[in-house]
Amino acid sequence: MSLEKSPVYNVKAIPVEKIQANDYNPNVVAPPEMKLLELSIWEDGFTMPCVCYYDKDMDTYILVDGFHRYQVLKNSKRIYQRENGLLPVVVIDKEISNRMASTIRHNRARGTHNIELMCNIIAELDHAGMTDEWIMKNVGMDRDEVLRLKQISGLADLFANNNFSIPDNKVEYISEE
Structure with missing residues (x-):
């Protein structure tokens, strides 16, 4: 099936009360990432609409994608107020x-x-x-994650100008001196 036009060109602001979650989404987001999603929506706004199916008989929008963005709108008072209870769909x-x-x-x-790109960003x-x-x-990282990424990028910087060879499954350090 080929689309005539992508749905993203027709974003609608739908009252969150008219939206319901589907009962088949296997995706789970851990609490720290949910906090980060709330912060992201607070700082950047909704930058991507949710995807829904409109059930005409029930006059309800059923989520296909965007459950966690929907949850943030429902559960964050500051975002709900700023968005007037409307979800981009x-x-x-x-x-x-x-x-x-x-x-x-x-x-x-x-x-x-x-991991390498994350190290570069932290550095x-x-x-x-x-x-x-x-x-x-x-x-959206905890202290240990920041420390680990700094350590990884620090080690990489430390050894950046050195050559290594791997003869007979043993790592051998070759100094440039």
């Missing part, structure tokens, strides 16, 4: 099996963070003078 018109497949595709397509923030507390709050 795009509508897809698919049967239940295709909506389930869409949910899984949306979940799985988000990917994971590359850049550190070099820019951001405190560990600032990084923890704004990037």
Whole structure:
């Protein structure tokens, strides 16, 4: 099936009371990441609409993707007030099996963070003078994560100009001196 036009060109502001979660989403977000999502929506606003199916008989929007953004709107008083209880939504018109497949595709397509790039970001923030507390709050990490990433990037910097060889399954350090 080919779309005539992507749904994102028709974002609607829907009262959160007219939206309901689906009963098949396997995605779970841990409390620290939920706090980070709330902070992200507070600081940046909703930057991506939720995806829903509109049930005409029930006059209800059923979530396909965006459950956790929906939860933040429902549970964060400051965001609910700022957004006037409205959630940005795009509508897809698919049967239940295709909506389930869409949910899984949306979940799985988000990917994971590359450790090397995360180390680089933490190092850049550190070099820019951001405190560990600032990084923890704004990037959603705990103190141990920040410390580990700083240690990893610090070790990488320490050995950046050295060569290593691996003969016979043994790591051998070759000094440039």
